[in-house]
Amino acid sequence: xxxxxxxxxxxxxxxxxxxxxxxxxxxxxxxxxxxxxxxxxxxxxxxxxxxxxxxxxxxxxxxxxxxxxxxxxxxxxxxxxxxxxxxxxxxxxxxxxxxxxxxxxxxxxxxxxxxxxxxxxxxxxxxxxxxxxxxxxxxxxxxxxxxxxxxxxxxxxxxxxxxxxxxxxxxxxxxxxxxxxxxxxxxxxxxxxxxxxxxxxxxxxxxxxxxxxxxxxxxxxxxxxxxxxxxxxxxxxxxxxxxxxxxxxxxxxxxxxxxxxxxxxxxxxxxxxxxxxxxxxxxxxxxxxxxxxxxxxxxxxxxxxxxxxxxxxxxxxxxxxxxxxxxxxxxxxxxxxxxxxxxxxxxxxxxxxxxxxxxxxxxxxxxxxxxxxxxxxxxxxxxxxxxxxxxxxxxxxxxxxxxxxxxxxxxxxxxxxxxxxxxxxxxxxxxxxxxxxxxxxxxxxxxxxxxxxxxxxxxxxxxxxxxxxxxxxxxxxxxxxxxxxxxxxxxxxxxxxxxx
Amino acid sequence: xxxxxxxxxxxxxxxxxxxxxxxxxxxxxxxxxxxxxxxxxxxxxxxxxxxxxxxxxxxxxxxxxxxxxxxxxxxxxxxxxxxxxxxxxxxxxxxxxxxxxxxxxxxxxxxxxxxxxxxxxxxxxxxxxxxxxxxxxxxxxxxxxxxxxxxxxxxxxxxxxxxxxxxxxxxxxxxxxxxxxxxxxxxxxxxxxxxxxxxxxxxxxxxxxxxxxxxxxxxxxxxxxxxxxxxxxxxxxxxxxxxxxxxxxxxxxxxxxxxxxxxxxxxxxxxxxxxxxxxxxxxxxxxxx
Numbered sequence: 001x002x003x004x005x006x007x008x009x010x011x012x013x014x015x016x017x018x019x020x021x022x023x024x025x026x027x028x029x030x031x032x033x034x035x036x037x038x039x040x041x042x043x044x045x046x047x048x049x050x051x052x053x054x055x056x057x058x059x060x061x062x063x064x065x066x067x068x069x070x071x072x073x074x075x076x077x078x079x080x081x082x083x084x085x086x087x088x089x090x091x092x093x094x095x096x097x098x099x100x101x102x103x104x105x106x107x108x109x110x111x112x113x114x115x116x117x118x119x120x121x122x123x124x125x126x127x128x129x130x131x132x133x134x135x136x137x138x139x140x141x142x143x144x145x146x147x148x149x150x151x152x153x154x155x156x157x158x159x160x161x162x163x164x165x166x167x168x169x170x171x172x173x174x175x176x177x178x179x180x181x182x183x184x185x186x187x188x189x190x191x192x193x194x195x196x197x198x199x200x201x202x203x204x205x206x207x208x209x210x211x212x213x214x215x216x217x218x219x220x221x222x223x224x225x226x227x228x229x230x231x232x233x234x235x236x237x238x239x240x241x242x243x244x245x246x247x248x249x250x251x252x253x254x255x256x257x258x259x260x261x262x263x264x265x266x267x268x269x270x271x272x273x274x275x276x277x278x279x280x281x282x283x284x285x286x287x288x289x290x291x292x293x294x295x296x297x298x299x300x301x302x303x304x305x306x307x308x309x310x311x312x313x314x315x316x317x318x319x320x321x322x323x324x325x326x327x328x329x330x331x332x333x334x335x336x337x338x339x340x341x342x343x344x345x346x347x348x349x350x351x352x353x354x355x356x357x358x359x360x361x362x363x364x365x366x367x368x369x370x371x372x373x374x375x376x377x378x379x380x381x382x383x384x385x386x387x388x389x390x391x392x393x394x395x396x397x398x399x400x401x402x403x404x405x406x407x408x409x410x411x412x413x414x415x416x417x418x419x420x421x422x423x424x425x426x427x428x429x430x431x432x433x434x435x436x437x438x439x440x441x442x443x444x445x446x447x448x449x450x451x452x453x454x455x456x457x458x459x460x461x462x463x464x465x466x467x468x469x470x471x472x473x474x475x476x477x478x479x480x481x482x483x484x485x486x487x488x489x490x491x492x493x494x495x496x497x498x499x500x
Numbered sequence: 501x502x503x504x505x506x507x508x509x510x511x512x513x514x515x516x517x518x519x520x521x522x523x524x525x526x527x528x529x530x531x532x533x534x535x536x537x538x539x540x541x542x543x544x545x546x547x548x549x550x551x552x553x554x555x556x557x558x559x560x561x562x563x564x565x566x567x568x569x570x571x572x573x574x575x576x577x578x579x580x581x582x583x584x585x586x587x588x589x590x591x592x593x594x595x596x597x598x599x600x601x602x603x604x605x606x607x608x609x610x611x612x613x614x615x616x617x618x619x620x621x622x623x624x625x626x627x628x629x630x631x632x633x634x635x636x637x638x639x640x641x642x643x644x645x646x647x648x649x650x651x652x653x654x655x656x657x658x659x660x661x662x663x664x665x666x667x668x669x670x671x672x673x674x675x676x677x678x679x680x681x682x683x684x685x686x687x688x689x690x691x692x693x694x695x696x697x698x699x700x701x702x703x704x705x706x707x708x709x710x711x712x713x714x715x716x717x718x719x720x721x722x723x724x725x726x727x728x729x730x731x732x733x734x735x736x737x738x739x740x741x742x743x744x745x746x747x748x749x750x751x752x753x754x755x756x757x758x759x760x761x762x763x764x765x766x767x768x769x770x771x772x773x774x775x776x777x778x779x780x781x782x783x784x785x786x787x788x789x
Contacts (some may be wrong), residue, residue: 004567036739093730124759132777167771168630168772223627260752262753263751265749267745267748267749267752268745268749270745271741271744271745271746271748271749272738272745272746274744279752281752298786325545331569379639404774408659427605436751451785455781456646460781461779461780461781462781462782462783462784463781463782463783463784464784465783465784465785466785466786467639467784467785467786470635470639470784472633472635472636472637472639474633474635474636475633475641475643475784476631476633476643476780476782477782478780480648480779480781481728481752482751482752484752485754487753487780490631490643490782491631491632492631492643492780500772
């Protein structure tokens with residue numbers, strides 16, 4: 001090989017000596033996903049007893065696309081009367097046709113749902129990005145495939161429940177009230193509905209008020225697949241509608257995913273009753289990076305941990321704890337990597353970080369950015385362009401923070417990372433465990449024995465070792481401490497939907 | 501010189517951190533037998549006693565939960581051995597509070613058997629209830645059970661020995677530590693049971709037993725921010741049940757409430773009781789070269 005040939009070798013970005021610079025290597029032409037093939041109605045009604053019905057008070061609320069601030073459609077606001085109607089429909093279905101269908105046939109309906117989601121995957125992905133602001137890359141490659149996978153997985157449990165609970169003959173609970181958040185609208189719906197149906201229950205589900213679109217598209221699918229009327233009911237609305245579900249006397253179980261704050265209110269409302277409940281609540285996940293970790297992979301892991309889905313992830317790794325010897329190197333690489341992230345149109349296939357889900361959340365995250373600065377932290381934000389309209393926030397990290405800072409202790413639910421250092425493993429564990437939450441943690445090291453030791457010492461329901469934010473229907477998910485009660489996914493997720 | 505001997509009556513104290521202290525409050529309440537004769541002055545535990553007990557239980561948690569399952573099983577079995585050895589003591593405890601000889605015997609037998617039942621689960625529940633999860637991506641992924649932490653418990657009111665043992669065993673066998681409020685009306689067997697625990701290799705602080713009034717302590721049990729779960733097995737008055745459940749929401753305590761009428765029955769023991777006090781932890785690791 002001659003010298004001249006070496007000189008002509010393509011430029012390879014390295015870090016930190018020369019900054020990562022993807023743009024001089026690849027040009028990013030706009031790569032928008034078309035959305036003209038999806039049909040969005042001007043207004044959506046409630047889905048009760050297998051039919052779309054108007055809300056009793058006739059009130060609707062608007063839904064906006066957070067990336068453009070344009071109105072997409074309107075959703076009905078379900079009041080007490082509507083919720084009652086939905087619960088009655090669910091009860092009727094539970095005691096009627098649904099309880100007479102054999103477990104094997106029940107499973108087949110759920111399989112059918114899974115297949116229909118796969119068939120309409122493109123449409124669901126586009127709608128999910130339009131309504132919620134998440135990058136199409138994620139809704140297309142993560143959300144929707146997982147939605148189908150959860151239905152497939154639980155479909156197969158329907159006729160095998162006695163194997164899930166040794167020594168027991170599981171029975172369904174009845175009518176399940178389910179309230180889901182806006183960060184993974186269709187995925188959370190799948191997590192709730194699939195196991196509930198597999199165990200023979202019927203459901204009344206309320207999607208989040210900012211992201212109800214795919215749930216109503218799902219309602220169309222429920223109707224199309226021939227599921228008996230009333231088995232799945234979908235009521236839209238805000239917190240008040242959710243409260244009507246929680247407090248309805250004919251609901252046997254409440255499943256909630258959302259903030260710890262609201263979870264506590266729900267737990268309190270259910271006090272004194274014999275209703276079952278599962279709560280998947282907030283988190284403040286720690287990422288512990290050891291000196292012996294594969295640093296480049298760790299940096300990619302951190303990026304995935306906190307900037308995935310704009311940081312709107314309950315188990316987001318929002319607290320980086322990096323061992324002192326590699327702290328400077330990791331922080332520098334992280335900043336370099338941050339600069340390469342593309343923030344913008346969720347429907348563009350190049351986009352890494354989409355829009356913050358709603359104006360309200362946009363303001364909450366901005367409030368925390370100010371708070372972090374006020375607390376004396378050093379803020380770093382990437383310098384990328386962001387669109388003029390819409391709710392966009394550049395990926396952000398805070399250094400020079402202490403354990404007691406609010407940005408370290410409180411869940412921000414946005415693309416904001418705090419960075420702290422530690423010296424010994426014990427100090428890393430201490431800091432990792434020092435919040436009221438216990439949902440997820442990450443650890444990066446090349447040493448297997450260290451992974452197992454750290455994994456057993458960190459008090460959280462999920463440990464991602466040398467990876468982060470991975471999900472699978474076979475895999476139980478849920479928190480310790482104030483991150484919730486119960487598990488979803490896997491056979492552990494079934495337990496919450498059966499009498500055993 | 502008289503030849504009639506005065507018997508020595510035991511002072512019943514509480515059981516905290518492997519010691520037998522009196523209530524810090526200095527309060528006691530009278531415990532009677534079936535014929536209204538005074539049996540003893542039991543300690544009337546206070547909020548401070550409870551807080552001390554939680555602190556002790558938290559301190560004992562890391563050591564106890566780190567014990568091997570085999571070791572915890574052996575220690576539970578050892579409790580059963582000690583109880584077997586002290587049958588006479590418990591015959592004397594149960595007799596005056598209304599247990600006929602045969603009943604007392606049955607109660608002690610069932611208590612011993614129950615401890616052995618749970619001892620056997622110590623190194624088995626993980627295999628039955630843990631899992632390896634066949635995820636679709638290139639990861640090795642498994643779920644195992646871990647103790648939830650410090651558990652506060654109301655022991656059953658009407659089953660002062662068997663009920664107590666049936667509540668404690670599934671909590672501790674899985675690595676949790678606990679603070680238990682003994683039966684209010686019949687607290688004495690609980691303190692004698694503490695002596696059994698104390699002589700049976702259970703590390704101090706793993707089980708802490710208070711005596712006192714439910715009515716007074718229920719708020720403190722349920723509001724304490726360093727208690728991870730609370731269990732009660734009696735059908736409590738609706739008002740008390742509601743307030744315990746409400747208070748639990750302060751720190752998302754796990755509330756376990758399964759009223760059990762008959763502690764001798766099959767439904768009074770189950771590995772599912774044990775899993776009530778366990779969290780499922782799922783660990784992921786990439787697979788590749």
